[in-house]
Amino acid sequence: MFKNRSAVAIVVLSFIVVLTSNQVFAGFFNKYDKVKPKSGEIQIPIKKVADGEAHYFIYDGNNQTVKFFVVKSADGVIRAAFDACDVCFPAKKGYSQDGEYMVCNNCGRKFHSNRINILEGGCNPAPLKRAERDGMLVIKVEDVVQGAKYF
Numbered sequence: 001m002f003k004n005r006s007a008v009a010i011v012v013l014s015f016i017v018v019l020t021s022n023q024v025f026a027g028f029f030n031k032y033d034k035v036k037p038k039s040g041e042i043q044i045p046i047k048k049v050a051d052g053e054a055h056y057f058i059y060d061g062n063n064q065t066v067k068f069f070v071v072k073s074a075d076g077v078i079r080a081a082f083d084a085c086d087v088c089f090p091a092k093k094g095y096s097q098d099g100e101y102m103v104c105n106n107c108g109r110k111f112h113s114n115r116i117n118i119l120e121g122g123c124n125p126a127p128l129k130r131a132e133r134d135g136m137l138v139i140k141v142e143d144v145v146q147g148a149k150y151f
Helices: 005-020 022-029 141-150
Strands: 032-035 041-045 055-061 064-072 078-082 095-098 101-104 110-112 131-133 136-140
Touching: 041 055, 041 141, 055 141, 064 141, 078 136, 136 141
Parallel strands: 032 055
Antiparallel strands: 041 136, 055 064, 064 078, 095 101, 101 110, 131 136
C-alpha cells in the first residue's frame, strides 16, 4: 500500500515529535489554567476547585511567570501552594496528585493534602496565602509574585 515505508515512518515520527512539543501544542496539553487578576487579586470560584482534585494555575504578569495549585483536602479545607518546593524547584517538575497526596515529580516524596499550607520548607509544597470570600478563593497578586523565585 505504501511504496516508501521510510517516508511514512518519517512522517509518523515527525507527527509524534510535534504532538509532544510543549512549544507547539502548549494550549492543548498544558495542565495550567491562566489566571487574570482584577484589582490586585486572583479570584477562583470555590465550586471550581472543591472536588478534591488538584487544579493547576499559571500567573503571567510583570515579566513573571508563577505556577500554583489549589486542592480541597480531605478535611474540607481549600489549600493553595506553589507548584514547586525549596529543594526541587530547579528541576521545574512540580507536583502531581495521587489520591489525598501531592507527589513531587522530581524526588517522588508524598505530602498529605491536609498538611499543605501548614508545613513549609524542604520538599513540602511551598505554601501560598489564600482566603475565601463570597464563594471565591482569593489570592493576592503580591503573594503570588513571591513565588517567582521558584520559576
